[in-house]
Amino acid sequence: MTRRTWLGLARHAPLLVWTAITLAPIYWMVMTSFKHSGEWVTWPPRWVPHEPTLINYVKVLTPGTSTFELGRQTLKILKPLWDSLFIATTASLVAVVLGSALAYSWTRFGTGGRRYPYNILSIRMVPPIVIAVPFVVYYVTLRLLDTYTGLILVYLATSLPYVIWMMLAFIEEVPVELEHAARVMGASRFRVLGRIVLPLTAAGLVVTFLFVFILNWSELLLAMTLTNTEVSTIPITLNKFQSANEGRDYGPQAAIGTIATLPVIVLGFLIQKHLVRGFSFGLLRK
Amino acid sequence: MPGVMSRWLERERVFKWLPFVPVQGLFALLLLPNALLLVYLSFLSWRITRGAWWNAPFTGLDSFLNALGDERFLWAVGRTFGFAAVAVPLELLLGFGLALLCREPFRGRRVYTTVFLLPMMIVPAVVGYDLSMLLIDQGPFNQVLSVLAGRPVTVRWLSDYTAAKFAIIGADVWQWTALTFLVFVSGLAGLPRDPIRAARVMGASRWQIFWHVELPLLKPVIAIAVVLRSMEALKIFDYPMLLTQGGPGNATETIAVYLWRMGWEFARVSDAATMSLILLVVVSLYIFIAIRVLRRERRRLAEEGVR
Numbered sequence: 001m002t003r004r005t006w007l008g009l010a011r012h013a014p015l016l017v018w019t020a021i022t023l024a025p026i027y028w029m030v031m032t033s034f035k036h037s038g039e040w041v042t043w044p045p046r047w048v049p050h051e052p053t054l055i056n057y058v059k060v061l062t063p064g065t066s067t068f069e070l071g072r073q074t075l076k077i078l079k080p081l082w083d084s085l086f087i088a089t090t091a092s093l094v095a096v097v098l099g100s101a102l103a104y105s106w107t108r109f110g111t112g113g114r115r116y117p118y119n120i121l122s123i124r125m126v127p128p129i130v131i132a133v134p135f136v137v138y139y140v141t142l143r144l145l146d147t148y149t150g151l152i153l154v155y156l157a158t159s160l161p162y163v164i165w166m167m168l169a170f171i172e173e174v175p176v177e178l179e180h181a182a183r184v185m186g187a188s189r190f191r192v193l194g195r196i197v198l199p200l201t202a203a204g205l206v207v208t209f210l211f212v213f214i215l216n217w218s219e220l221l222l223a224m225t226l227t228n229t230e231v232s233t234i235p236i237t238l239n240k241f242q243s244a245n246e247g248r249d250y251g252p253q254a255a256i257g258t259i260a261t262l263p264v265i266v267l268g269f270l271i272q273k274h275l276v277r278g279f280s281f282g283l284l285r286k
Numbered sequence: 287m288p289g290v291m292s293r294w295l296e297r298e299r300v301f302k303w304l305p306f307v308p309v310q311g312l313f314a315l316l317l318l319p320n321a322l323l324l325v326y327l328s329f330l331s332w333r334i335t336r337g338a339w340w341n342a343p344f345t346g347l348d349s350f351l352n353a354l355g356d357e358r359f360l361w362a363v364g365r366t367f368g369f370a371a372v373a374v375p376l377e378l379l380l381g382f383g384l385a386l387l388c389r390e391p392f393r394g395r396r397v398y399t400t401v402f403l404l405p406m407m408i409v410p411a412v413v414g415y416d417l418s419m420l421l422i423d424q425g426p427f428n429q430v431l432s433v434l435a436g437r438p439v440t441v442r443w444l445s446d447y448t449a450a451k452f453a454i455i456g457a458d459v460w461q462w463t464a465l466t467f468l469v470f471v472s473g474l475a476g477l478p479r480d481p482i483r484a485a486r487v488m489g490a491s492r493w494q495i496f497w498h499v500e501l502p503l504l505k506p507v508i509a510i511a512v513v514l515r516s517m518e519a520l521k522i523f524d525y526p527m528l529l530t531q532g533g534p535g536n537a538t539e540t541i542a543v544y545l546w547r548m549g550w551e552f553a554r555v556s557d558a559a560t561m562s563l564i565l566l567v568v569v570s571l572y573i574f575i576a577i578r579v580l581r582r583e584r585r586r587l588a589e590e591g592v593r
Binding site: 101112 | 296316317387398415464465513520541542545558559563574577580581
């Protein structure tokens with residue numbers, strides 16, 4: 001073989017191995033979601049369902065509440081799906097509006113002082129479990145436990161640092177001269193915001209929104225802590241009877257996993273190029 | 287009246303505080319009382335089942351001594367750091383290696399990068415659930431291992447004391463190598479061309495260029511990856527919760543899982559608060575260092591940008 005083929009092999013072999021490692025679990029879950037109960041656990045395991053079925057999706061998507069009776073679990077997700085969607089959307093939307101306004105205000109006027117973004121960042125770094133215990137006591141007192149408002153407020157607070165840091169980078173790209181020129185010509189500050197800054201950062205706003213939406217959609221710990229029976233998100237539902245040793249509903253749970261994953265993967269790929277911004281503390285050049 | 291209103295809002299000293307006030311208000315409303323409550327609760331002896339917390343007996347520093355004497359807590363802390371110490375370097379090396387392999391254009395590169403990013407877009411709880419199916423005793427993972435090993439492999443990934451730890455680490459590595467890969471790919475793509483070209487003109491070998499030019503230039507990127515992953519690894523909660531529920535025994539009980547159980551399963555709220563506070567102190571030190579590193583790297587980048 002030539003040197004070229006060897007080099008190609010040396011490159012592709014590890015990449016193919018990692019591709020297999022990456023795809024196998026995803027493949028398994030999607031396949032399981034189409035299996036009848038007899039095929040969930042077999043030896044040898046069935047990598048392809050012999051009789052593909054939609055029954056798992058039908059089961060979890062029919063209205064009703066999740067139950068665990070006689071060692072048999074039934075998971076329903078219409079309500080959690082709606083709760084997740086509503087909570088994540090609202091929190092992310094408000095966070096993007098407030099956070100980007102604050103990022104703008106900081107880059108243009110230095111509101112909050114030079115170190116402000118770093119202070120915000122350090123809040124984001126505190127493990128949520130630290131605050132979880134007093135949070136319950138606090139929320140019980142305020143009667144916010146197990147309410148939409150309660151969870152939305154929490155997600156709003158946890159999203160804000162991400163929004164501020166992501167939007168800082170986008171806003172720094174808006175030429176200040178343009179804003180000055182508009183101001184000199186008599187445009188009000190709000191007009192400058194609406195006519196210059198908003199259009200120039202529109203893409204950034206969408207990217208940021210989707211990014212924090214994904215985070216909020218996936219969050220488990222705080223959701224588990226601050227909800228009970230009234231409000232329930234998808235990750236909580238998935239965890240609900242996971243500790244049960246008997247009557248595990250592998251198929252329907254796989255269906256839930258697939259349903260929960262699909263939108264996130266689609267959104268993730270929409271913002272693939274920008275995904276790294278949310279994680280990079282503004283330390284990466286494009 | 288709207289005219290007066292908007293003119294008032296237009297003033298610089300009003301305008302610039304418009305977003306600041308609600309954001310700080312929110313933080314003050316949510317975080318401040320909780321911080322105070324955390325400190326206060328941590329000095330009490332109180333369970334959910336024992337009346338109102340404001341009537342609970344004050345135990346003062348004893349609660350801290352108790353917490354520090356709680357072996358299960360100390361083990362959970364050590365275990366969490368242990369998981370991080372194994373998982374994070376693995377993620378960094380794997381991510382960096384894969385990113386290097388995907389550096390230059392070649393056929394299929396786009397497909398690889400797209401696939402490699404998938405795991406980080408999956409809900410962590412779903413990853414935990416997914417692996418809980420794959421890793422059952424007679425599951426597909428043992429099947430694949432058996433085929434590769436050429437003899438039956440029957441590792442009890444979810445119920446063996448040692449294997450379960452690897453299951454948790456494996457979940458973290460599977461999902462978050464995607465992130466380190468992404469960070470390194472972007473970092474490599476953003477490397478300035480001139481110093482590299484200059485080194486090549488001066489006759490440096492590929493290895494020398496990599497070691498003496500590119501790696502130092504990648505420092506901020508490496509800093510990001512290290513800070514991000516080590517920070518997150520200390521929060522591990524979703525995987526043990528869905529995979530092993532902290533078991534078998536306490537083999538996979540991380541700090542977050544133990545504190546969660548403490549507060550909710552055992553209802554020992556004040557003890558959980560004490561431990562949370564101890565954890566906060568430890569983490570604060572780490573955060574302080576992390577922020578300093580990030581600030582320094584950002585300043586350096588800004589200086590380079592000027593030049």
